[in-house]
Amino acid sequence: MLTSFLNWFGRTPLTRRRALWGMALVAPNVLGLLFFFGIPVLMAFATSLQQWNAIKPPVFVGLENFMRLATDPAFWQALFNTLKLMAMVTWAEIVLALIVAVLLNQRLRGRAILRTVYFLPVVTSTVAAAIVWAWIFQPRYGLIGNLLAPFGLGDVGWLTSRDLVLHPIAAVTVWQRLGFDMVLFLAGLQTIPRVLYEAAIIDGANRWQRFRHVTLPLLSPTTFLVVVLSVINGFQIFDQVYIMTARTTRGGVGGSATTLAYFLYQSGFIRSEFGYASAIALVLFLITLGVTVLQLRLQRRWVYYEAGEQR
Amino acid sequence: MSAWRQQEPAYTDLSLPLKLLTYLILVAGAVIMVLPFVWMASTACKPPPELATLPIRWIPENPMCLQNLAELYETSPNFSRYMLNSAILTIGRTVGQLITCSLAAYGFARYPFPGRNVVFALCIGLLMVPFQAIIIPEYLLLRQLDWLNSFRALIIPGIFSAFAMFLLRQAFLQIPLELEESAMIDGANPLQILRHITLPLSGPALAAFAVITIQAAWNDFLFPLVVANSPDTRVVTIGISLLQGERSTPWNLLMMGSFLATVPMLLLFVVLQRYFIEGVAMSGVKG
Numbered sequence: 001m002l003t004s005f006l007n008w009f010g011r012t013p014l015t016r017r018r019a020l021w022g023m024a025l026v027a028p029n030v031l032g033l034l035f036f037f038g039i040p041v042l043m044a045f046a047t048s049l050q051q052w053n054a055i056k057p058p059v060f061v062g063l064e065n066f067m068r069l070a071t072d073p074a075f076w077q078a079l080f081n082t083l084k085l086m087a088m089v090t091w092a093e094i095v096l097a098l099i100v101a102v103l104l105n106q107r108l109r110g111r112a113i114l115r116t117v118y119f120l121p122v123v124t125s126t127v128a129a130a131i132v133w134a135w136i137f138q139p140r141y142g143l144i145g146n147l148l149a150p151f152g153l154g155d156v157g158w159l160t161s162r163d164l165v166l167h168p169i170a171a172v173t174v175w176q177r178l179g180f181d182m183v184l185f186l187a188g189l190q191t192i193p194r195v196l197y198e199a200a201i202i203d204g205a206n207r208w209q210r211f212r213h214v215t216l217p218l219l220s221p222t223t224f225l226v227v228v229l230s231v232i233n234g235f236q237i238f239d240q241v242y243i244m245t246a247r248t249t250r251g252g253v254g255g256s257a258t259t260l261a262y263f264l265y266q267s268g269f270i271r272s273e274f275g276y277a278s279a280i281a282l283v284l285f286l287i288t289l290g291v292t293v294l295q296l297r298l299q300r301r302w303v304y305y306e307a308g309e310q311r
Numbered sequence: 312m313s314a315w316r317q318q319e320p321a322y323t324d325l326s327l328p329l330k331l332l333t334y335l336i337l338v339a340g341a342v343i344m345v346l347p348f349v350w351m352a353s354t355a356c357k358p359p360p361e362l363a364t365l366p367i368r369w370i371p372e373n374p375m376c377l378q379n380l381a382e383l384y385e386t387s388p389n390f391s392r393y394m395l396n397s398a399i400l401t402i403g404r405t406v407g408q409l410i411t412c413s414l415a416a417y418g419f420a421r422y423p424f425p426g427r428n429v430v431f432a433l434c435i436g437l438l439m440v441p442f443q444a445i446i447i448p449e450y451l452l453l454r455q456l457d458w459l460n461s462f463r464a465l466i467i468p469g470i471f472s473a474f475a476m477f478l479l480r481q482a483f484l485q486i487p488l489e490l491e492e493s494a495m496i497d498g499a500n501p502l503q504i505l506r507h508i509t510l511p512l513s514g515p516a517l518a519a520f521a522v523i524t525i526q527a528a529w530n531d532f533l534f535p536l537v538v539a540n541s542p543d544t545r546v547v548t549i550g551i552s553l554l555q556g557e558r559s560t561p562w563n564l565l566m567m568g569s570f571l572a573t574v575p576m577l578l579l580f581v582v583l584q585r586y587f588i589e590g591v592a593m594s595g596v597k598g
Contacts, residue, residue, distance in 0.1 A: 008425060009424075009425055015423075018422050018423065018424075019422065019423065019424035019425065020424070021418070021422045021500075021501045022418045022419075022421075022422025022423060022424035022427065023418070023424050024418070025414045025415060025417055025418025025422060025501065026414070026415040026418040026419055026430065028410075028411045028414060028415065028471075029411040029412055029414065029415035029434075029471050029472070029476055030415060030430060030434060032411060032468075032470065032471030033434055033437060033471045033472075033473055036449070036452070036467075036468040036471055037437050037440070037445065037468075037471070037473075038433075038437065039448070039452060040445040040448035040449045040452055041437070041440055041445055041448075043445075043448035043451065043452065044444060044445055044447065044448050047447060047448060047451070096340075099336070100337065100340060103333050103336060103337055104337065106325060106333065107325075108330075108333065108334070108337075114337050114338075114341055116581070116584060117341040117344055117345055118340070118341065118344055119580070119584070119587070119588070120344065120345070120348070120577065120580070121344060121347075122587075122591070123526055123576045123577060123579070123580040123587065124530075124573050124576065124577070125529065125530035125532070125548055125572060125573065125576070126530065126532065127530070127532050127548040127551060127552055127569075127572070128351075128548070128551065128569035128572050128573045129347070131551060131552070131555075131565050131566075131568075131569045132347045132348075132350065132351045132566065132569055133347065135350070135351075135354065135562050135565070135566065136347060136350060138562075140363075140365075141362060141363045141364070141365070141367065143346070143350055143367065146365070146366060146367050149365075175344070175347065178344070179344075180591060183588055183591045183592060184591070184592065187592045207329075232441070235441070236441055236442075236443055238443065238532075238533055239532050239533065242532075242533075242536075242552070243552055243555075246552075247552075247555040247556070247560075261443050264443060264446070264447075265446075265533070265537075268446070268447045268450075269450075269537055274447050274451065277447050278447050278448070281443065281444040281445065281446070281447055282444070284441060284443060284444050285440060285441060285444035288439070288440075288441050288444070289439060292439055
């Protein structure tokens with residue numbers, strides 16, 4: 001019995017010693033992860049089945065929180081807002097980042113400086129960025145107000161309008177994500193073998209044809225990754241909404257700027273409905289999981305990989 | 312990986328008109344990217360009357376940067392404290408992660424033990440859970456531990472990271488095994504090998520890991536907002552958000568606060584940009 005255990009653990013004293021060292025080395029991080037992230041994941045499931053607020057002790061209520069979620073117009077509005085915001089942000093950041101990356105991927109003077117400039121917003125805190133952009137979008141005296149004044153749109157209250165409030169939020173998000181996507185695209189462009197362009201030139205392909213038939217297909221793994229990261233990020237937009245609306249309209253007039261993450265925050269930490277908020281969190285998690293699974297499925301079909309490329 | 316130190320791109324030289332067009336687009340875009348920073352700095356130095364001028368002034372007529380700074384401290388006497396708290400949080404998490412994650416990364420890379428792959432996969436699986444999805448139970452857990460509004464809450468959960476562990480493991484696997492083996496034959500234990508061979512040879516990866524961690528910690532908002540929003544433990548991102556008034560907003564002070572909160576990361580980036588970029592490229596690989 002003891003010997004069979006020892007054999008499982010390691011066949012020689014040396015391998016046993018190595019196994020012990022391995023366990024000791026990984027223990028702090030693994031135990032910490034299990035405690036601070038693993039337990040909360042399990043708790044999230046349990047809490048979502050409870051009614052739990054600041055005063056009363058938690059009560060098991062089964063799927064009641066989810067039923068309430070399904071019929072809560074505020075939840076559907078938050079989900080819809082999130083999707084709308086994502087639809088505004090994702091294509092814009094990706095198309096712009098791709099253009100910048102492709103243009104930068106040429107023999108140009110000042111390339112390094114331009115790259116640095118495009119990346120600067122990425123290292124800025126979203127909170128500071130959102131504050132600056134809230135000021136930019138102030139009516140009349142803000143930058144945008146000034147710019148649009150000649151068209152009679154100077155006094156538009158972007159952040160206080162039910163229909164427009166998502167635009168400033170989308171703007172700051174695109175501004176902050178563009179440099180991140182650009183770097184991923186630049187890395188992807190570097191992996192495209194030079195010979196393919198040379199061959200295309202010999203075949204008489206013009207610049208557009210080379211972009212369309214060499215760059216785009218060979219960049220598809222990167223594009224795919226950028227889309228997935230952008231979508232996952234889009235589902236988690238919180239800081240911008242909080243900063244741009246929390247002190248004034250708290251999630252936009254009539255909840256028009258409330259995203260899923262902000263709705264979760266409101267339910268959990270403003271209204272102290274931990275059970276209900278956990279149900280929202282679970283939906284957020286399932287959506288993210290769904291995107292990831294979809295990614296793995298679609299990757300095989302849509303993305304072109306060179307034969308033998310390891311992933 | 313080295314998107315920053317690019318080789319010559321695989322394109323033919325551009326004709327002059329195309330080159331000009333390229334510059335035009337790139338420079339116009341760059342100006343748009345920079346304008347918010349300029350607008351922030353310009354506003355931070357404006358006296359209140361100049362906040363409401365038409366047309367807007369890019370360069371304040373009566374710049375009062377220092378007066379605004381002084382007024383920021385009048386409005387928010389704890390602002391230095393918030394900056395300091397952010398620094399403590401940032402250093403604590405970065406040093407902590409460096410220790411726990413390099414140990415674990417080294418263990419997973421070099422010391423096979425039964426169940427290693429399962430444990431590793433479990434950790435990586437946690438990466439799929441968005442942090443917001445567990446913010447409620449995380450808060451409840453820290454409340455249960457009576458850690459709310461303390462630096463323990465701000466720092467300790469943040470020193471464990473599956474992502475950093477994954478990145479460092481990738482870097483450690485690149486190091487030639489022979490170097491470690493010869494040290495082992497000389498009688499060095501794994502901790503000594505990690506300290507004297509593996510870590511020194513992983514410089515660029517460690518730097519990339521550090522800047523990504525520093526940047527994320529300094530800019531963190533939701534987690535500190537939820538678990539440590541008391542005057543003593545408040546971080547600077549929350550500090551500047553509190554400058555927003557319910558009715559009137561002192562935009563010059565807000566811009567001054569945002570400027571102070573942004574400058575450390577911008578400086579860090581300008582000095583270490585190569586590692587920032589590598590960090591982003593590496594974090595892209597995780598997907």
